[in-house]
Amino acid sequence: MNAWAYLGVAIVAEVIATSALKASSGFTQLVPSIVVIAGYGTAFYCLSLALRSVPLGVAYAIWSGAGTALIALIGVVLYKQKLDLAGIAGIGLIVAGVLVLNLFSRSATH
Incomplete structure (x- = not known):
């Protein structure tokens, strides 16, 4: 398995x-x-x-950013938590940052 697959896992x-942490x-x-x-x-x-x-910086930014966005989505879907416009915008910015790192940064390839 390559490094990006390990990061995905x-x-x-x-x-x-983190989802189970609430249920625990x-x-x-x-x-x-x-x-x-x-x-x-x-x-x-x-x-x-x-x-x-x-x-390290790239991996952690992607790991934490993607994880934060996914946990927020799980909170809305499974736990019926509400997100206001500022929350949606903030999560959108996190996702945009992860995309910029992956698509445009040469730091991710070194």
Whole structure:
């Protein structure tokens, strides 16, 4: 698997773990708590593998930005949380930043 695939797996695992963190109710629910631990373990392991090739700043910006946007979407869809216009704009800017890094920055290829 290449570094970008590892980064993708790290993002998905982190999003799953963070979603389960809410369901764990402060680690009082066993199954969601196990998902949190396994998810974050997988996320950090895959992120460490991605960092063999992807620069730290680029990898972290993509990992955290994509994760933030996905968690906000999950919050709206699964947990019925509301986003106001400022929240939507902010998340849009995060997504735009991730896209700019991936599509236009030469930093991502070094």
